[in-house]
Amino acid sequence: xxxxxxxxxxxxxxxxxxxxxxxxxxxxxxxxxxxxxxxxxxxxxxxxxxxxxxxxxxxxxxxxxxxxxxxxxxxxxxxxxxxxxxxxxxxxxxxxxx
Numbered sequence: 001x002x003x004x005x006x007x008x009x010x011x012x013x014x015x016x017x018x019x020x021x022x023x024x025x026x027x028x029x030x031x032x033x034x035x036x037x038x039x040x041x042x043x044x045x046x047x048x049x050x051x052x053x054x055x056x057x058x059x060x061x062x063x064x065x066x067x068x069x070x071x072x073x074x075x076x077x078x079x080x081x082x083x084x085x086x087x088x089x090x091x092x093x094x095x096x097x098x
Contacts, residue, residue, distance in 0.1 A: 010046055011036050011056045011063065026076075039063045039073040045083045049075075059085045 007029075009016040014033040021028050021040065028040045039059070049055055062085050063073040071087040078084040 009033060009036055010041060010049075011039070011060050034067065035060050035064045037063055037067045039066075039075065041075040042077060044077050045075050048077065048083050055083070055085075062087065 004017045004019055007016055007018055008014070009029060009031040010027075011029075012031065012033050012035065014031055014036070016029050016031040016033075016036075018027040018029045020026070022042075024043075026040055026042045027046070028038070029036070030038050059073065059075055066072050066087060070090050072090050073085055074088045075083065075085045
């Protein structure tokens, strides 16, 4: 079982916990802000999105659509220079506890 780490939510800055997933190349966040809820983000995407407030706002809106559903938001690099945020079935999330 992965260890949960206290942190600020990458998207909104509220209190959150995360678990490292996919051999520590991703983080599965559980945010205290109901708008974010749960999402998974790659470490590479986090580095590329530092200060990208417009992208983060759009990602929060997508994450909010997942609350209470069988989906979570996955934020990852989709090519060498772009980052995508898409919904995926919770059963396909990298974390075994999702």
